[in-house]
Amino acid sequence: MTRRFREVAERVLDSLLQDAPEWALDLGDTRGASRLSDHSHEADVRRVAVLTDALGSLDEIDGDLLPEGDRVDLEVLRSRISADLWHTAELRPHTWDPLLYSPGEALHTLLERDVLPLPERLAAVAARCAALPDYLATARARLSEGPGMSRVHVETALAQAAGARAMLASDVPALAAREPSAASQVEPAREAALAAVEDYAAWLRGELEAAHADPRLGERDFAAQLWYTLDSELSPEALLVRAESDLIATEEAIAEAAAEYQDAPRRPGQVAEALAALAAGNPTGPDTVRPACADALMHLNARVRELDLVTVHDDPVRVVPMPESRRGVSVAYCDPPGPLDPRAREQPTLVAVAPPPADWPAERRESFFREYNAGMLRNLMVHEAVPGHALQLAHAARHTGGTRVGNALWSGTFVEGWAVYAEEVMAGHGWSEDPRQNLALRLVQLKMRLRMILNAILDVRLHTGDLTEGEAISLLTQRGHQEEGEAVGKWRRAQLTSAQLSTYYVGYAEVSDTVRDLARARPSLTERQRHDAVLAHGSPPPRHLRTLLGL
Numbered sequence: 001m002t003r004r005f006r007e008v009a010e011r012v013l014d015s016l017l018q019d020a021p022e023w024a025l026d027l028g029d030t031r032g033a034s035r036l037s038d039h040s041h042e043a044d045v046r047r048v049a050v051l052t053d054a055l056g057s058l059d060e061i062d063g064d065l066l067p068e069g070d071r072v073d074l075e076v077l078r079s080r081i082s083a084d085l086w087h088t089a090e091l092r093p094h095t096w097d098p099l100l101y102s103p104g105e106a107l108h109t110l111l112e113r114d115v116l117p118l119p120e121r122l123a124a125v126a127a128r129c130a131a132l133p134d135y136l137a138t139a140r141a142r143l144s145e146g147p148g149m150s151r152v153h154v155e156t157a158l159a160q161a162a163g164a165r166a167m168l169a170s171d172v173p174a175l176a177a178r179e180p181s182a183a184s185q186v187e188p189a190r191e192a193a194l195a196a197v198e199d200y201a202a203w204l205r206g207e208l209e210a211a212h213a214d215p216r217l218g219e220r221d222f223a224a225q226l227w228y229t230l231d232s233e234l235s236p237e238a239l240l241v242r243a244e245s246d247l248i249a250t251e252e253a254i255a256e257a258a259a260e261y262q263d264a265p266r267r268p269g270q271v272a273e274a275l276a277a278l279a280a281g282n283p284t285g286p287d288t289v290r291p292a293c294a295d296a297l298m299h300l301n302a303r304v305r306e307l308d309l310v311t312v313h314d315d316p317v318r319v320v321p322m323p324e325s326r327r328g329v330s331v332a333y334c335d336p337p338g339p340l341d342p343r344a345r346e347q348p349t350l351v352a353v354a355p356p357p358a359d360w361p362a363e364r365r366e367s368f369f370r371e372y373n374a375g376m377l378r379n380l381m382v383h384e385a386v387p388g389h390a391l392q393l394a395h396a397a398r399h400t401g402g403t404r405v406g407n408a409l410w411s412g413t414f415v416e417g418w419a420v421y422a423e424e425v426m427a428g429h430g431w432s433e434d435p436r437q438n439l440a441l442r443l444v445q446l447k448m449r450l451r452m453i454l455n456a457i458l459d460v461r462l463h464t465g466d467l468t469e470g471e472a473i474s475l476l477t478q479r480g481h482q483e484e485g486e487a488v489g490k491w492r493r494a495q496l497t498s499a500q501l502s503t504y505y506v507g508y509a510e511v512s513d514t515v516r517d518l519a520r521a522r523p524s525l526t527e528r529q530r531h532d533a534v535l536a537h538g539s540p541p542p543r544h545l546r547t548l549l550g551l
Contacts, residue, residue, distance in 0.1 A: 001065040002402070008061065009070075009077055009403040012054045016080070017408070019047060025109045027408055028338020030116055034127035036106055036135045039094050039142055051085040069537075072544040073405040076231075079541075080409050083228035091221060095146025096213060098157035098204065099496065101139035103132055103197050104164035108323065111171045113337065113347060122182040125172060129189035133196035140203055148213035152495045154204055159357075161201040163324025168194040215495040222463040222498055229499035230413050230506050231541035236460045243456040243505055247479065250453060254446040254481075261439045275447060275481050278440055282374035286355060292374045293319045293353055296381040299431075304387050307429050310531035313394045315345055317385055322354035331372070331489070332380060334389035339397045339407040349390045351381070356485065367485035379444045382426045387531075388419035395535035406538035412500065414539050417507020420452055421515065424508075447481055451490075454480045456505035458494045510542035517551050 017024040021032025058078050063071045087093065094100055106128045110121055143149060168190055176186040217225060223236055258274035259266045284292055297319060305312050322332070331354050337347035356368040372380070382388055392415065399406055427445035430438035454476055461467040469491055476487035494501055511534070518530055525533065537548045 001062060002067060002070055005061045005066055005070055005074060006403050008057050009073060009405055012057065012077060012081065013404055013408060015050055015054060016084070019050070022105050022109075024340075025115060026338055028115065028341025028344055030124075030341075033110065033116060033120075033124040036128055036131045039101070039135075039138050041142070041145075044088055044094075047088050048085065051081050051088065055081050055085065067402070068548060069406075070402045072540060072548060073401060073403050075544060076409050076411075076540060077405050079228070079231055086224060086228065091225070092146070094142050096143065096149055096153075098139065098143055098149060098153055099160065101136065101143075102157065102160045102164070103136060103193075103200070104160055104167055104323065104326065106132060106135070107164070107167055107172070108326070109338075111167065111175060112323075112335075112350070115338070115341065118179050119182065122176060122179055122186055125175065126182070126186045126189040129168070129172070129186070129193035132193040136196050136200040139200065143207075149207060149211045150213045150215040150495065151208065151211040152215055152492055154208055154211045156492070156496060158201060158204050160324075160326070161197055161204065163326070164197050165194065165201070166324055168197060217463045217498050219464045222460070225463075225499040226502060229503065231411060231543065232413070232506060232510075234506060236464050239456055239502060239506065240460045242509075243453050243460075246505075247450070247453045247457065250446060250449050251479065254443065254450065257439070257443045257446055261443050272481055274443060276370075278375050278443060279370045279373040282376075282440075284369050284373055284377065288374075289355065289369075289372060289377065290319055290321065290353055292377045293351065293381050296378045297351070297385050299378075300381060300386040300426075303431070304391075304426075308526070308528045309425060309429065310387050310391065310528055310535065311395070312386065312391060313398075315390075315394045315397075316348035317351060317390045318348045319351045319353060319385075322352040326352070332384050334384045334393065336390065336393040336397070339393075340404065344397055349385075349393065351384045351390060360485065364485045364488070367483040371483035371486040375440050375444050376447075378431065378441060379423055379427075379448055382423050383419045383448075387426065388422040389415065392418045392422075392535055392539070395532070396538045399536065399538040401538070406540065410539035411541040412503045413507040414511065414542050414545065415507070416503040417509070417511035417542060418535070420449075420504050420508035421511045423448060424512070450480045451476075451482065452504040452508060455490070455494075455501040458490065459499065459501040462494050463498050507542065514542060514546055514549065514551065517546075518549055521551060 017027070017029050018032060020037050021035045022037060024032050055078065058074060058081065061074055063074050066074060107125060109115060110125050110128070115121065116124060172186065172190050176183055176190075216222075219236070226232075226234070226236055226239070254271055255266055258271040261274045261278075262270060264270070297317060301312060304310065326333075333352050335350040335352060337344040337349065341347070356365045360368070384390065396410070397407070401407070423445050427438075427442045431441045432438070458467070458472055458475070462472070472491045472494070473484070473487045476482045476490055477484060480487075482490070515530060515534060518533065519525070522530075533549060534545065537545060540548065
């Protein structure tokens with residue numbers, strides 16, 4: 001049965017990779033490097049048939065006869081196929097979400113990473129550029145047949161299209177210049193792609209006036225989206241009740257931390273005052289955000305080793321500006337090398353940080369830099385880099401299972417949950433031997449905990465209720481102590497995504513519970529051994545991680 005499952009699993013995974021060559025290339029599978037995904041109506045019909053057949057093949061496997069690791073792979077793969085089937089046949093985002101056609105995603109990995117020898121990379125760039133006109137024509141057709149787009153989706157898609165234009169105007173020629181013999185192949189395709197992106201952007205601008213669709217999913221679709229995203233039976237209602245209760249408890253904790261930071265008794269308004277003083281004492285600006293992040297990363301590499309919290313691999317990590325084609329959703333992200341690339345460890349993990357949008361007024365840009373002061377950036381690098389995402393994904397890349405499922409299919413709940421848990425661990429141990437710096441980190445970490453909880457509350461209330469922008473901004477600025485610019489960005493992000501903002505809160509709860517239970521079950525383990533054990537199984541949903549740990 002084990003051999004049969006592994007053959008079926010590899011075949012099913014290959015069909016997923018073949019169907020989504022952009023995602024496959026991000027993972028390091030270069031077999032589809034010259035293709036783009038087919039989002040036509042006919043392709044959707046074929047996709048549903050393939051996914052249905054794949055689900056049937058997996059349902060024929062008796063999981064009770066499999067070893068533990070394979071049984072988890074079976075469940076993870078089954079959940080992914082079920083989610084893809086629901087998205088394709090029922091949610092149908094390709095008929096209303098223009099961000100799924102972002103042309104920059106077609107080229108980003110080929111331009112940013114040495115996934116292939118240069119001549120082959122350029123051939124793939126030329127092939128994808130040549131495919132972009134038909135790809136974007138399909139985008140227009142599918143988005144025209146759908147229920148309509150929301151204004152926030154169209155505006156963000158336009159910003160990302162501008163980033164794609166910049167890629168085609170400068171990054172592609174720069175790469176081609178490294179291999180002059182390829183110019184005759186690349187240039188005509190690049191010009192055709194640039195014209196197609198400009199036509200697509202013009203079409204999007206023409207759609208703005210009619211873009212009145214509500215970005216909310218509604219109760220039924222959000223409940224399904226939450227189910228598939230979290231791989232958990234937690235209902236939106238239960239999530240909201242739990243988050244609102246934790247919000248009150250965290251407000252108490254940050255009030256105590258603010259009083260300690262000010263060395264004064266608790267009083268109303270003290271948290272806001274302490275956070276404002278911290279921001280004023282740790283200023284940043286357009287030219288200092290990235291250097292501050294790089295300095296924090298260097299410090300964290302040494303500090304985590306010194307504390308012996310978890311094994312720190314020597315894989316390279318770089319802080320880079322976020323490409324324009326990926327801006328508009330989050331302030332930062334972690335982009336590791338593809339785990340299916342046999343040369344993955346030779347390539348750096350990129351931590352991308354976005355500056356405030358150029359069209360923001362001066363007051364809002366200043367608000368951004370108050371929010372992302374140097375103290376906050378320290379905590380951001382804990383989350384995005386060490387011991388958060390970059391370190392966790394370096395461990396995950398070393399996982400070897402019976403199939404590639406554990407390497408290719410990540411649980412966002414686990415990935416984000418570990419990063420939030422890492423923030424708490426670092427705040428508990430301290431930034432350095434300086435008590436004042438440690439108090440500052442604790443204060444910022446608790447503010448981020450408020451943000452994490454409010455993420456989930458915003459996610460549920462927006463997509464299942466009638467939360468207004470004014471109510472959301474008030475919630476985030478008053479109870480979350482967020483700057484106005486951060487709150488506006490989070491409102492936008494909540495509209496553009498669904499269920500993803502809940503992964504931080506649910507993931508943190510499940511990861512921290514798992515670490516606690518592992519400590520009780522195996523008290524002889526050191527802190528580093530516990531954390532290494534949690535990170536030794538790839539990035540599985542937390543409920544499956546408990547199985548793999550024998551909990």
